[in-house]
Amino acid sequence: MAQIDDLPPLRDVIAAHGLNAKKSLGQNFLLDLNLTSRIARSAGDLTDCTVLEVGPGPGGLTRALLAAGAKKVVAIEKDSRCLPALSEISSHYPGRLDVVEGDALKLDPIALTQGDKVRIAANLPYNVGTQLLLNWITTPDWPPFWSSLTLMFQKEVGERIIAEPGSKAYGRLGVLAGWRCKGGILFDISPKAFTPPPKVTSAVVHLTPNDSPLPCDLKSLEKVTAAAFGQRRKMLRASLKSLSRDAEELIVQAGLKPTARAEEIDIAGFVSLANVISKTENI
Numbered sequence: 001m002a003q004i005d006d007l008p009p010l011r012d013v014i015a016a017h018g019l020n021a022k023k024s025l026g027q028n029f030l031l032d033l034n035l036t037s038r039i040a041r042s043a044g045d046l047t048d049c050t051v052l053e054v055g056p057g058p059g060g061l062t063r064a065l066l067a068a069g070a071k072k073v074v075a076i077e078k079d080s081r082c083l084p085a086l087s088e089i090s091s092h093y094p095g096r097l098d099v100v101e102g103d104a105l106k107l108d109p110i111a112l113t114q115g116d117k118v119r120i121a122a123n124l125p126y127n128v129g130t131q132l133l134l135n136w137i138t139t140p141d142w143p144p145f146w147s148s149l150t151l152m153f154q155k156e157v158g159e160r161i162i163a164e165p166g167s168k169a170y171g172r173l174g175v176l177a178g179w180r181c182k183g184g185i186l187f188d189i190s191p192k193a194f195t196p197p198p199k200v201t202s203a204v205v206h207l208t209p210n211d212s213p214l215p216c217d218l219k220s221l222e223k224v225t226a227a228a229f230g231q232r233r234k235m236l237r238a239s240l241k242s243l244s245r246d247a248e249e250l251i252v253q254a255g256l257k258p259t260a261r262a263e264e265i266d267i268a269g270f271v272s273l274a275n276v277i278s279k280t281e282n283i
């Protein structure tokens, strides 16, 4: 086990603070500091930015981020039981760790990071991970407030984020992420690495903003992909009827086949569909 600081081993921290894992909070802790250090290194140069971490728990990844030289870490944790353990880390790294108690879905990440350059790194709770990612990749302003996302998900979610057209995993998440970001899965993590072990393998995904995504109205793209993949087995002319009575004509105008199914349409195709539909319909 790596020794990355003079703080006690995570197992002792968990025992000392009675942090028995709660399933309702998606608590599967990574206690191997070799692994948390590998995730921290994957996040890039942390010395000149604020790292936003969601769900520090007992602080395994937090410690690795600080040991890797993060100028500052702002960590949002919903479980108040973790705060005393995190406060010990703050004392060890004076002025470099701010812990915010709360729900990351409800807090404003820009206000918390005070306009600094931001990298987001987290072992996300499974129950809110996808929604948090969607929040970060659908910010109205682009480029966004963050310069990279290094996030652990269930592997199946990671595969949906990076999915290509034609694959089973390709869906709304892959279109939105692929439109605005570039990146991929860096490595998998076995269930055995966690306490308690989850049922599935996890994957660390690294994304950076695409500097010039194809011009498209975000809301229209969200609605078109939701309608198309909401009924993914249907042909577009049927699945997009909810958006327009003239769906078939608009699909042709976008240069696509009305008989195609959502999973056959690439990102450029969805962008042109969203642009055509938003011009004609009030969506």
Ligand code: SAM
Residues within 6 Å of the ligand: 025, 026, 027, 028, 029, 030, 031, 054, 055, 056, 057, 058, 059, 060, 061, 062, 076, 077, 078, 079, 082, 102, 103, 104, 105, 123, 124, 125, 126, 128
């Ligand atoms: N970072 C730690 C690690 O790698 O071992 C813990 C990761 S654990 C998968 C997810 C953490 O997110 C837990 O500490 C949990 O309490 C916290 N959490 C769950 N829902 C949250 C939310 N909505 N906002 C902030 N933290 C949340």
